[in-house]
Amino acid sequence: MGATASHLGKDLLSEYQELTFLTKQEILLAHKRFTELLSREDKNLPEPRAPTEAILTLPELKSNPFRERIVRVFSTSESRDGLTFEDFLDLLSAFSDSATLEIKSHYAFRIFDFDDDGTLDENDLEKLVNCLTGETDDTRLTPDEMKQLISNILEESDIDKDGTVNLSEFQHVISRSPDFVSSFKIVL
């Protein structure tokens, strides 16, 4: 623990604490886990970036159906893969216990927005449902069921009737499903 703490530096640590919802212990643990993901040559870089494959080996993400999306959403690189330590902290901060509903729903929306176009349209919803029920053919819903499900969803949540669910509509739905806050959580 002491070694990692000296790695991070006191000022940096307090800055991390100020800008994320994480506590000192969580940041240190995150740093430890993150450095484990880096390859040897990466460690010497000024801003090391853990590759997506390495991130996905984390047990907390390994079996998550949205793991690729999560990494993509939190990545700040041009090619949208790999996370720097700051990205990683962002991820943990959004999924932490103390993050606000706004932050959580914002990132949930982005994770569910598969084509990154700012709204959840039918394709996004279909992908979302497929992610949740399993991708293989025998677990997937039939096209009819899918169609009905998506129309149900839109009927429930598409308040302005534009055929898509935008962020505020999504947040409206989220605020009405109280389980969300407790379930949108990843703890290292």
Added chain:
Amino acid sequence: MSHYSDGSFYNPAYHDSETLELDRRPPFKPRHSNPYAQDPPPPWQAARASAVSTVTGPRANADPWEGGAGRGLRALGALPLGPRPSQHQDPPPWQRPPHHSSVHGGGSYHDAAAPSRFPATFSANMTMRLRGMRRMSMFPNGDPSHLSITEGAIRNELEYEEQNLVKELMACSTKERIEGIRKLPMTYHEKKHIRNRVLASKSSKKSRHLSCLADCSESMSLILTGGMSLQSLRRCASGVAAARQALDLWQGTMKEVGGSFGSSVLSYFLFLKSLLLLNVFSFVVNFSFITVPMLAYDHVPHNVTFRGLELLTGAGYFRYTVLYYGAYRAGSFTGLLHYNIQLAYFFTIAAYMVLCGAAVLYSMASSFKMNYVLSDPVGGGSWQLLCTWDFSVTNEKAVRQRKNNLRIQLKESMSERSQGTRLTPAEKLRHFGIHLGAWFVSTSMAVGCGNAIYYLSQYEQQQATNAEDWSLAREAETLLVPFVVSLINLVVPLFYSLFNKFEPYSSQRRQIYALILRNVILKMSILGILCYFWVHEVAHKFSCWESRVGQALYRLVVFDFFFMMLGSFFGEFLSKVIGTRWIPGLGVPEFDVARNVLDLIYAQTLAWIGIYFSPLLPVLQIIKFLVLFYLKKVSLIQNCQPPRRVGRAAQMKTIFIALLFFPSFVGSLSLVAYTSWSLTPSRLCGPFKDLDSTFSVVGVWMTSLEGVPAAAWAVWVYVNVVRSEIFYFLVTIIILFITFVFWQVTQGRKLLILLLRQQIVNEGKDKTFLLDKLQALQKSHPTQHPKSKIKKQRRSGGSSTGVRSSSNAMVQTFLSVEQGSRGAHPREPPSPSHLSISFQRTPFASEGQPPSDALGLTLRAGQRAEVHQPWTPPASDPLGHPPWTPPSADPLVRVMRARDAYDGPPVPLDGGTSSGVMMQVMEARSRAEGGGGRGAPERIGPGSSSALIQAMLARQQAQNEYDDGY
């Protein structure tokens, strides 16, 4: 495209003329109208789009979430500007201020929620959040390059947003600022950037204004802490938080349980943990304020030998220990300080009960606020199912199982929805009968159990005597009642579950609620009977009845513990063995959260009741909960499978906390209160043996204080507040009044929510409408025109555009219009009146077509608008212009109306007469304009466009009327 965003869009004449006819369509279109999605990109745009993909990869730079300044700008810097027209050198005039109706595509929708519209009472956080939202909705359509905003405009916009944000953050105090920055939905670097900007501008500002209001608290705390810097304070606070987290009990276990069973099962363990902490607190308080002084003061050792059975019965050896009320004695010792054990006993227990009540009440209220008030009472389930995927589940197998369960649940919810279960009256009657029968049986079972326990207790009491020396057999006899009680608690709920299986319930939630309610009735009736028995029979018969009640409670707690273990053995282990070995159809059992939580609530009720009679009962409770935690964990992981149904865990949690408060805590509090106010303490033992009631200890204390001048206020409070009925009367009145006010506020809020919802719907309609309009505009002008050319182009009429792009939808639309009317007017010479006639007939002609025909729809819509508001000349123009003269501009109006048809998608046409018709239309149009110009040249301004202007004005008027009607 980009000519819309150049100043021309704000040229009202241009604006109005363009919207002249388009507005007449019904503004609601139930489809997603991304204006860019459907029309084929014009050649220049396609070229640019390909440039996008070649230069920066597909959409990499166009991420709508690149909201923050740093990355947003970076992305913009990478905007490919290949064949971009060069007309954007001068910054468009609409840029600043940005919050009038600037056209950012769909992005301006959020701009409608600009903070300036909110009342000033909204907190800074609110606006900041909105800002955050707006920041990321800059490019909601993914590709900003097809919005016609210049690079500089976007950069300015972002810069402006950021400046506002920084300003808002600067107005906050330090704590709010940190919170505010933390809550921004941005990446780490953006947050850091904002923070640095705020800090930089703050320090520069500080040198100028030293006493900023927002910094008041900061400087105050600086003064208070002397040399201690704020940073170290903050560090201290975070250190406390970290220490709390390190102390967090069973974090690893909780993670494991949550990782493989999800949050609903986890909530049981969290509940258990919080109860455990409550008991630890109660033990610490009781031990340190009652037991330690008692032991220090005067503890008389007794000579009863320990026989072993005491561990079960709590009698015998324990009877004379500080475990029970009887071992405490009145008295006060004066060493360093005056300590009165009577007062300590009373006030410790009173304070504990009050604190417990406050804690439970608080958590109940906040849980209600979070989970009930906000949650949708009717809302369909499918979406809720989707958005509550448990991200904390990490176990591979559990994830698979969860997916499976979710799929089944989704299918179920859909089939329920599609069936729309309508029951016949006979079925309804039958269901009602079954419910009634089940309720009758379960309630009578509860009543029967209560009666049985009452008579059993009476029997036991008759056997018991005041004799001091009990034989082992006599001692063992006392175990009968707790055994029966615990047995009832174990067995009867199984019957209830059985009924539940046969009862038809429309929703699973109702089923669970019914089950919970029955169990609660059973448990509370048993406890109620026992309490009644203790208060009315035991209290009057035995010499040291408090200790006796304490022993009874001890036995109940111990037996409850054994039966809980048995329950988890039978309920989970055995059914797993049965389910896996003998009857595979049953399968591995699920962990029944509801039943287990009810058991916990029952156990805690016993502990609360016992707090007066046996102050150290929490020790037993702590041991019990600790063992139970590990036992349940092992049993869960070994025997159970994750719950099949997901969702509603939070609401269940709320219900459990409510149950813990209402029958459990309130019941035990009332029992303790009744005991201390109304019952006479036993004369032979206990701290209050010389008093009429426990509460009178306060009166005695007050009389002793009367002579002390420093305590005069306490006496006054006692006489005038505690003992006066008027005070309680007033308090009751005030609370009732406050409740009423809040109830009214709630009603008002409900209404407000309805209204706001309606407003959202309306705004959505507006958005769709505007987007459609924009789309139509784009279709009619697919080529780019520099700002200067637009006027000219408008003057020459839309026909020039049509000529230039022969593949345009407009041409085809016109052709189809003509085709539709050709039956009525074949080859008529072109004239405005004929055109209008033909146009009016077209809708009827296309009536038979399928509704998917967009053109037909549009035309019909136009027709409807026409029918709804016959063209009446307005009496006076709102803009002060001379009245409208119909004859001169009528042809123009009609032609304009015909332009409605531009909206429709290209309609396949069957060759032939195309160019001729086109020419006719153009001719009609130019003639109409010419006629308009001739008709009113002297009244309205010069030039041939005057008719056009008039038409615009009239259109405006018509639009106003139309809006009113709408």
